[in-house]
Structures are given as structure tokens and as C-alpha cells.
Amino acid sequence: MDKILVLNSGSTSVKFQLFLMDSNTHNVISKGLVDRIGLQGSKLIVKTDDAHDFTLETPIKDHKDAIKVVLDYLLQKHLKNTDELSAVGHRMGHGGEYFDKSVIIDEDVMEKIYDTIPLIPLHGPAFVHGVEAVTSLLPNKMQVATFDSAFHQSMDKSAYLYAIPKEYYKDLRIRRYGFHGTSHNYISHKTEEILGFKGKIISCHLGGGGSICAINNGKSVDTTMGYTPSAGLIMSTRSGDMDPYIPLHIMKTQNKTADEVNQMFNKQSGMFGLTNGHSDMRDIIESAEKGDKDCEFAIEAYVYSLVKTIGAYVAVMGGIDALVFTAGIGENSPLIRQKVCEKLSYLGINLDLDKNNQRPCAEEITTSNSSTKVFVIPANEELMIAEESYELLEMEKQKQKEAV
Numbered sequence: 001m002d003k004i005l006v007l008n009s010g011s012t013s014v015k016f017q018l019f020l021m022d023s024n025t026h027n028v029i030s031k032g033l034v035d036r037i038g039l040q041g042s043k044l045i046v047k048t049d050d051a052h053d054f055t056l057e058t059p060i061k062d063h064k065d066a067i068k069v070v071l072d073y074l075l076q077k078h079l080k081n082t083d084e085l086s087a088v089g090h091r092m093g094h095g096g097e098y099f100d101k102s103v104i105i106d107e108d109v110m111e112k113i114y115d116t117i118p119l120i121p122l123h124g125p126a127f128v129h130g131v132e133a134v135t136s137l138l139p140n141k142m143q144v145a146t147f148d149s150a151f152h153q154s155m156d157k158s159a160y161l162y163a164i165p166k167e168y169y170k171d172l173r174i175r176r177y178g179f180h181g182t183s184h185n186y187i188s189h190k191t192e193e194i195l196g197f198k199g200k201i202i203s204c205h206l207g208g209g210g211s212i213c214a215i216n217n218g219k220s221v222d223t224t225m226g227y228t229p230s231a232g233l234i235m236s237t238r239s240g241d242m243d244p245y246i247p248l249h250i251m252k253t254q255n256k257t258a259d260e261v262n263q264m265f266n267k268q269s270g271m272f273g274l275t276n277g278h279s280d281m282r283d284i285i286e287s288a289e290k291g292d293k294d295c296e297f298a299i300e301a302y303v304y305s306l307v308k309t310i311g312a313y314v315a316v317m318g319g320i321d322a323l324v325f326t327a328g329i330g331e332n333s334p335l336i337r338q339k340v341c342e343k344l345s346y347l348g349i350n351l352d353l354d355k356n357n358q359r360p361c362a363e364e365i366t367t368s369n370s371s372t373k374v375f376v377i378p379a380n381e382e383l384m385i386a387e388e389s390y391e392l393l394e395m396e397k398q399k400q401k402e403a404v
């Protein structure tokens with residue numbers, strides 16, 4: 001059994017999970033996060049199953065401090081020494097066109113990761129700080145990078161190239177990259193396990209941010225997010241797809257800067273913009289039930305954007321074997337799932353209402369005679385990162401054996 005630490009470094013937080021695993025089983029030994037890095041009130045929060053989270057408030061000025069706090073905690077509770085850690089797996093935002101799978105981090109990989117930072121200026125630096133911190137705290141420890149964009153590198157050029165002058169792709173690398181790839185990849189694997197074959201799957205990752213991915217034979221063929229995670233579906237505060245002239249028109253006529261317009265489309269749009277400032281789907285559903293017309297409409301618009309995309313992806317793949325819901329809304333909202341599935345009855349989807357309403361939700365929510373299956377699978381990007389790290393670790397061990 002190997003112990004693998006998975007880190008997800010954001011700009012002011014680092015989430016962690018310590019796994020104990022072999023090729024067949026896994027166990028989460030500990031999980032939590034360091035929050036408010038570089039801010040007042042920074043703290044380590046260790047999640048427990050019984051809602052008695054352990055919290056330690058301590059000054060944490062940067063990612064190195066944050067990861068040191070995590071390691072110190074793990075050394076007190078779960079590790080005799082850091083040699084017990086076989087590898088550290090990192091969630092990385094962007095692999096550009098360099099990476100179509102997880103890789104062991106070395107100097108060459110780091111150079112390429114640095115080169116992708118301009119593609120993800122807001123979040124890219126934090127991911128890199130996480131790797132740099134581990135390199136300095138645990139020199140020579142095997143580190144693995146798992147990229148949000150990697151799974152979508154299998155897209156065909158006709159799916160990823162925008163119809164703008166070619167030099168923008170060549171010089172600025174502007175193309176559809178897609179995100180949530182680790183989640184969609186995990187869904188692809190889990191669905192294949194359930195179905196017993198790879199098939200044609202549409203994976204709906206519906207959280208605060210949301211994306212849909214068309215997966216054929218285990219490969220992403222198209223996805224809704226694009227050059228940035230702003231594209232595609234209506235999201236909690238992001239507009240999703242729209243006419244590219246709209247931001248230009250607003251900038252020209254309202255005397256707004258690019259940053260102001262960007263802020264508006266990313267933070268004040270989507271469900272937040274369509275309602276009176278509600279971004280959380282739970283609040284929106286509750287308000288709609290109390291008769292709030294804006295919230296009612298926002299739900300209809302949200303469902304419409306899902307149904308339209310699913311239809312397009314069915315067309316692209318020439319059919320569908322399974323539709324999967326995952327992430328906060330996908331896993332927890334029977335209402336959204338029911339509304340979407342009802343509009344997809346033409347695909348032979350026959351929802352089992354009892355199963356759909358069960359809590360926790362059943363894995364399969366369609367009836368036995370439904371020709372397209374619908375599944376609800378909890379998102380688990382951390383497990384995917386741990387599994388990919390484990391696989392690379394095993395390959396490395398094998399290589400070393402062969403070299404002896």
C-alpha cells in the first residue's frame with residue numbers, strides 16, 4: 001500500500017487529501033484545507049465524517065507555509081515521517097497543448113507548466129506555487145501533475161479551433177482547451193465500469209462552474225468550456241456562451257474597461273445576473289418555490305442551456321448510451337435532473353422518480369426499460385489524481401526494477 005498526498009492549490013486556499021492505496025482499493029486517511037492564505041484568520045481545517053471538523057488558526061503567509069502546516073498535521077496524526085509518502089499529486093489548471101495525461105514533474109515539465117501560465121493568468125500561479133512549495137519542503141519527492149485540460153486534448157481540430165484568423169491560434173494559442181477534465185475523465189471511467197463497455201457518454205459536471213463533455217470510447221470529443229472556463233453553459237455567476245460582439249459593445253457604449261466587463265461576465269452574470277443576486281442553486285430553487293418569477297425563469301433558462309447542449313452532443317456522437325450528472329447541482333438536485341430528463345424523453349430516457357428523489361441519490365435513476373441510462377456519480381477529482389499518481393508510481397517502480 002502507498003500513501004499519496006493530493007493537493008489542490010488555489011489562490012488563497014490549498015485543499016488536501018491523504019490516500020492509502022494499491023491497485024484495487026483506496027482509503028482516505030485525512031482530508032481538509034488550508035484557508036485564507038495570506039489573509040487575516042488563516043487556518044487549517046481538517047474535515048471529519050461527524051461534522052466535528054478540527055480547526056487550527058495560525059498565520060499562513062504563502063503556499064509554502066500552508067503546505068508545511070498540512071505536513072506538520074499529517075506528521076502528528078498519520079505519518080511517522082515524510083518518507084512514508086510515496087508521491088504528491090497536484091491538480092494543475094492548464095496543460096496547454098503539452099499534456100494529454102498526468103505526468104511526473106521534472107524540470108522539463110516545470111518549464112512547460114510555466115509556459116502555460118499566460119493561458120490561465122488568474123489561477124495558474126497558485127497551482128505552480130503548490131509544486132514549488134513541495135519541491136522546497138520535500139526535495140526529491142515524486143510529484144505528479146494532473147491537468148484540468150488534459151482529458152480534452154483528444155478533441156478533433158474541428159471541435160477545438162475557433163473560426164478566427166489562424167494566426168491567433170499559432171501566435172497566441174487561442175483555441176478551445178476545456179476544463180473539469182479530471183472530473184469528466186473520472187466519470188468516463190466510472191460509467192464504463194457500470195456499463196461494462198466504453199460507449200457514448202455525456203457527462204454533466206454541474207457545480208458553481210459547470211461544463212458538459214461528450215465522451216466517445218473513453219475520449220473527450222467536445223466540451224462546453226473553451227479558451228477559458230467562462231464559455232458554455234449558464235453558470236452560477238458566469239454568463240456562458242454569448243455573441244462575441246456584446247462585450248465590445250458594452251465597452252464602447254458604457255465606457256467600461258476590459259477588466260470591468262470581464263468581472264461583470266464572470267462574477268455578476270449567469271444565475272446571479274438573471275435573479276436578484278442569487279448564485280446558489282439551493283436559494284434559487286427555494287425562492288422559485290415561493291413564487292419568485294426571476295428565479296423560476298433562471299431555472300428554465302439553466303435547464304434549456306443543458307438540454308440544448310446535450311442534444312448537440314448526441315448529434316455529434318450519433319447517439320448516446322448514458323447521461324451522467326455530477327458535482328454540487330448534478331448530485332444534489334432532483335428537480336434539475338428531472339426537468340432535463342423530461343425534455344430528453346425522445347432519447348428513450350425513462351426516469352425512475354423514486355430513485356431520482358432518493359437521498360443519497362441512487363446511482364442509476366432510470367427504469368429498467370429506459371434505452372438510455374442516466375446515472376448520478378459523485379465527483380471525485382482527488383481520487384482520479386491519486387489513481388493517476390499511483391499508476392505513474394508503479395510504472396516508475398517497474399522501470400527501476402528493470403534497470404537493476
Ligand code: ADP
Binds near residue numbers: 206209329332
Ligand atoms: P464548485 O463548482 O463551486 O466547486 P460544487 O460542485 O460544490 O461547486 O457545487 C456548488 C453548487 O451546488 C452550488 O450552486 C449549490 O447551490 C449547488 N447545490 C448543492 N446542494 C444542492 C442541492 N441540494 N440542490 C441544488 N443545488 C445544490
